[in-house]
Amino acid sequence: MIRRPRVPAPEDFTAPSHSPLVTARLGLWLGVAFGLCFGTGLLSHYIQHPPGWFTWPTRPVNLYRVTQGVHVLSGVAAIPLLLAKLWSVYPRLFVRPPVRQPIRLSAHALERISVLVLVCAAFFELVTGLFNVAQSYPWGFFFPTAHYAVAWLVVGAMLLHVAVKLPVARAALSTPLRRRRAVQAATPGVDDRDSSERRAFLRTSAGVAGIAVLATAGVTVPWLRRVSPLAWRSASGPQGVPINRTAAAARIAVPPDWRLEIVWPGGRDSLSLADLAALPQRTAELPIACVEGWSASAHWTGVPVVALLRRAGAPTGRPVRVTSLETDGLYAASTLPAVHARDPLTLLALRINGEQLSPDHGYPCRLIAPSRPGVLQTKWVARLEVLR
């Protein structure tokens, strides 16, 4: 039998994976993954651009490491889930619009537009996120602001989608995937086979999401470092920790007469490297936890910022602006919130894992504070300024 090629209709797709029972469950899982991504992403955004009401605790020291690890890994898990979900609803792409009924047509158009926004935004977030973790930027926009803006599009369009689909989804979720024995015995055959194929598709989607996480989780989970073949960072690097920005890339030249400047309203002080090294040192095991989701712990030795301020006679318990020798670049300075500035584990580190900081790690000294994104752990520190 030869049929003329034509645009398929939803009824042409007969596979059990297109059942609403499958779609609703995949949608729920994808909602959880995107929800985790959005929540942790929003936290990371607020830590870097804190609104007045926002505070972020300094304990546990690995807190940001965990939230940002969850951010990238839930994003990775969402990749196969999104594709499975789209495959499940692919037949709906071919629903013919109700052309002759203006009211139903406009509702149809609105729903299609909201789904289009959702799919565009979802792909955008996953693709740009995946390229960003590899520090590859084959586009013209500025990644952090675009990724943040489109995150709101995903969440908004997702809520709209749930609002539209809630009755269908609720009905589908409350229908068990496995038919009860009695029902099954009454109507064996096709239903039975469909039900087992629906479950197989869901199981496979969940399993593949697990494999994707396993293949990348080594970036932040130490015992998976050797297991994950696609981890975009290893724990190795100079002095045991990877580098995100080298001294050469930041064009750092440490002047021979380098001194750390401490400035506060009504006073100033300065210390040479020898002065800093002569002060009581503290060693702490703290992670570098990057916004890109990778993290690695190291033993850092240096002077607690709070001790340094106290010794100089500067007020403590206030935010402190930390400025680098780096002149340009987005992260040439960062502001320590008051909670972090008075935490005794917030160090101006001179040594890493028992060695003097290499130029790429921030020689002569760098900031290392608990539970903070790596981009805010300013390297090549030149100046501490106590803010009001």
Next chain:
Amino acid sequence: MRAVRLLLFVVGAAATAYGGSLLLPQLGTAMPWLIGGPVLHDVLVAPLVGLVGLALGRLVTNRFRRAWIVAGLMASATLLLIAVPLLWRPPSAPPNPGLPDRDYPLGLAVGLAVIWAAIAVVLVVAATVDRRVADRRTDRP
């Protein structure tokens, strides 16, 4: 339920509008990357998946075996997608010690090999069990 849906609708519309207003200054450069995903998926990826599914349905009639092969294909495709930025990387970023510092083609090959080896083991074991069961049945008088 009506109230919940209305609330979802209002919050969703507000969040979408907020995201749109944030994106506005970069909309021009971001547009190809926004549209690219759905277009590539709907025009290329999904039809390809459908064709592979049809072909597989003809070639592998045993449903158990087909389910495992489908799982292997889905896992392989996902790993390949995740590997794209690691394998194809415009050299725009300055060199960073510790970043892409592994042999990713080798890692990807090993990952795929492990997945398909596991599936092969499952299929061989299942086939052996099936044959034994069939043999036992034919042994009976």
